Amino acid sequence: MTERKTLADWKRALETYLEALPMEGAPDILRQAMRYSLLAGGKRLRGCLMLAACKMAGGNADAALPFAAAVEMIHAYSLIHDDLPAMDNDTLRRGKPTNHVVFGEAVAILAGDALLTHAFEIMAASPHPNALRALGEIARAAGVSGMLAGQTLDVTLAGTAPDTDLVRRIHEGKTAALLTAPLTAGLILAGAEENQIEAGRVYGYHLGIAFQIEDDLLDLAGDPALMGKTLGKDQAEGKLTWPACVGVSQAEKDAEEHIALAVKALDPFGEKADFLRDLAFSTLKRTQ
Amino acid sequence: MTERKTLADWKRALETYLEALPMEGAPDILRQAMRYSLLAGGKRLRGCLMLAACKMAGGNADAALPFAAAVEMIHAYSLIHDDLPAMDNDTLRRGKPTNHVVFGEAVAILAGDALLTHAFEIMAASPHPNALRALGEIARAAGVSGMLAGQTLDVTLAGTAPDTDLVRRIHEGKTAALLTAPLTAGLILAGAEENQIEAGRVYGYHLGIAFQIEDDLLDLAGDPALMGKTLGKDQAEGKLTWPACVGVSQAEKDAEEHIALAVKALDPFGEKADFLRDLAFSTLKRTQ
Numbered sequence: 001m002t003e004r005k006t007l008a009d010w011k012r013a014l015e016t017y018l019e020a021l022p023m024e025g026a027p028d029i030l031r032q033a034m035r036y037s038l039l040a041g042g043k044r045l046r047g048c049l050m051l052a053a054c055k056m057a058g059g060n061a062d063a064a065l066p067f068a069a070a071v072e073m074i075h076a077y078s079l080i081h082d083d084l085p086a087m088d089n090d091t092l093r094r095g096k097p098t099n100h101v102v103f104g105e106a107v108a109i110l111a112g113d114a115l116l117t118h119a120f121e122i123m124a125a126s127p128h129p130n131a132l133r134a135l136g137e138i139a140r141a142a143g144v145s146g147m148l149a150g151q152t153l154d155v156t157l158a159g160t161a162p163d164t165d166l167v168r169r170i171h172e173g174k175t176a177a178l179l180t181a182p183l184t185a186g187l188i189l190a191g192a193e194e195n196q197i198e199a200g201r202v203y204g205y206h207l208g209i210a211f212q213i214e215d216d217l218l219d220l221a222g223d224p225a226l227m228g229k230t231l232g233k234d235q236a237e238g239k240l241t242w243p244a245c246v247g248v249s250q251a252e253k254d255a256e257e258h259i260a261l262a263v264k265a266l267d268p269f270g271e272k273a274d275f276l277r278d279l280a281f282s283t284l285k286r287t288q
Numbered sequence: 289m290t291e292r293k294t295l296a297d298w299k300r301a302l303e304t305y306l307e308a309l310p311m312e313g314a315p316d317i318l319r320q321a322m323r324y325s326l327l328a329g330g331k332r333l334r335g336c337l338m339l340a341a342c343k344m345a346g347g348n349a350d351a352a353l354p355f356a357a358a359v360e361m362i363h364a365y366s367l368i369h370d371d372l373p374a375m376d377n378d379t380l381r382r383g384k385p386t387n388h389v390v391f392g393e394a395v396a397i398l399a400g401d402a403l404l405t406h407a408f409e410i411m412a413a414s415p416h417p418n419a420l421r422a423l424g425e426i427a428r429a430a431g432v433s434g435m436l437a438g439q440t441l442d443v444t445l446a447g448t449a450p451d452t453d454l455v456r457r458i459h460e461g462k463t464a465a466l467l468t469a470p471l472t473a474g475l476i477l478a479g480a481e482e483n484q485i486e487a488g489r490v491y492g493y494h495l496g497i498a499f500q501i502e503d504d505l506l507d508l509a510g511d512p513a514l515m516g517k518t519l520g521k522d523q524a525e526g527k528l529t530w531p532a533c534v535g536v537s538q539a540e541k542d543a544e545e546h547i548a549l550a551v552k553a554l555d556p557f558g559e560k561a562d563f564l565r566d567l568a569f570s571t572l573k574r575t576q
Contacts, residue, residue: 135408142405149318
């Protein structure tokens with residue numbers, strides 16, 4: 001791979017890998033359902049972060065591809081299960097019918113299970129000497145203290161009054177965990193020093209929190225009357241979002257603050273981290 | 289651990305480990321739902337097989353505990369998702385309400401996802417030098433060519449005419465895969481020779497197939513009119529079982545044949561394999 005990559009370059013490498021992902025022995029319907037959601041587009045932000053972090057620390061990004069693919073598989077599984085009738089009951093995602101609408105609930109549940117399991121199967125097949133540690137970072141991020149903690153709180157506490165501690169825990173789990181693991185895993189695969197791995201963890205955390213606040217603000221942007229205002233309790237009810245807790249203007253300031261902290265964490269990497277810096281700033285630009 | 293262990297000894301060690309399993313950071317409701325199904329009893333056959341296989345080859349069974357626990361977590365997750373309304377829609381399991389009846393469908397889906405993910409998190413935390421390879425065996429067994437292949441065929445082809453090739457594929461996936469992985473993983477953790485690992489694979493496969501045929505026969509035993517008879521097409525319809533394919537008498541012979549092959553595979557281990565031999569023979573005794 002050449003020296004300086006754009007997001008589009010990383011995305012292309014990842015798409016090619018995912019398109020050719022072996023699923024030997026899978027029944028046709030299961031393979032189709034897995035591929036339907038896995039190859040449905042999206043920014044591939046998580047996978048690209050891993051490849052960029054690995055490259056930034058002098059690692060071989062090709063060797064990180066199975067791990068980047070695994071993070072995308074875990075993201076895809078979480079969306080399939082999130083969309084199920086018993087969860088968010090969504091029938092459309094990115095303009096296409098959701099997995100259970102096309103394949104039925106039973107196959108959608110199994111396709112989610114299969115993408116999660118296949119992520120670990122693919123990582124375990126890696127000959128990389130740091131494979132187990134990288135796999136462990138990703139398992140923890142997807143697990144009971146990470147993504148699944150966020151999902152559980154979100155699902156079981158929907159409708160309760162917004163509370164900054166609770167919303168922060170949901171954001172840490174649902175968004176920041178699976179944006180942080182690509183950073184730390186990518187650095188681990190590059191054989192980075194421990195202080196670099198921790199710097200990656202700080203960057204990923206603040207990027208993830210800022211990303212989710214921006215997502216919440218984008219949702220509100222659909223309701224221009226609420227922009228720039230502190231939401232009242234009646235408007236906030238049932239919405240476990242950051243703007244619902246602190247108001248729109250404060251949420252905007254908080255997102256900027258988190259991006260500043262994310263960018264600051266990259267200092268030890270010097271100009272090699274320009275890709276990750278640009279990516280962090282571009283998160284803010286989404287609502288500006 | 290002392291030299292000769294009974295099934296009850298292995299089961300006790302495993303129950304103690306599972307009871308104390310750390311789930312740091314898990315929301316209370318998620319932890320409760322996971323433990324409800326994980327600690328609901330059962331024979332712990334898969335976990336005990338792993339500990340016994342590891343010990344048989346001279347390994348440290350204590351070091352295999354996280355892997356034995358992982359296989360039990362994967363088994364528990366598969367039962368939670370199997371019981372869901374969109375799947376088998378079962379409201380009782382081992383005489384207790386199923387997970388979704390107690391915790392609701394959303395939390396049951398998440399508890400299944402969490403048990404699967406936690407299995408990998410626990411294994412990845414092992415310092416054992418062969419941890420990644422053992423984890424890979426378990427991931428493959430649970431994956432698209434193993435358990436999830438069997439589940440998918442079972443769910444999507446229920447109601448079609450029984451066919452020996454199809455039923456064999458379902459049994460290989462749903463039952464044999466997750467009985468074979470404990471053998472191979474246990475032997476891998478013991479640092480066994482490749483030919484021993486393959487002998488374990490043969491034993492686990494035939495034990496698994498025999499186990500499932502016996503399960504099918506036990507189900508029929510509820511209908512004494514059918515015992516000892518070759519089922520007609522009308523009785524067999526919609527039941528993807530081995531007796532429905534080949535008749536009861538032939539199914540009984542086939543189970544015995546698979547047990548004989550399983551026991552024969554243990555020859556290289558000599559008398560150290562007596563535990564696994566006894567366990568194989570006891571499988572047959574369930575219907576006799």
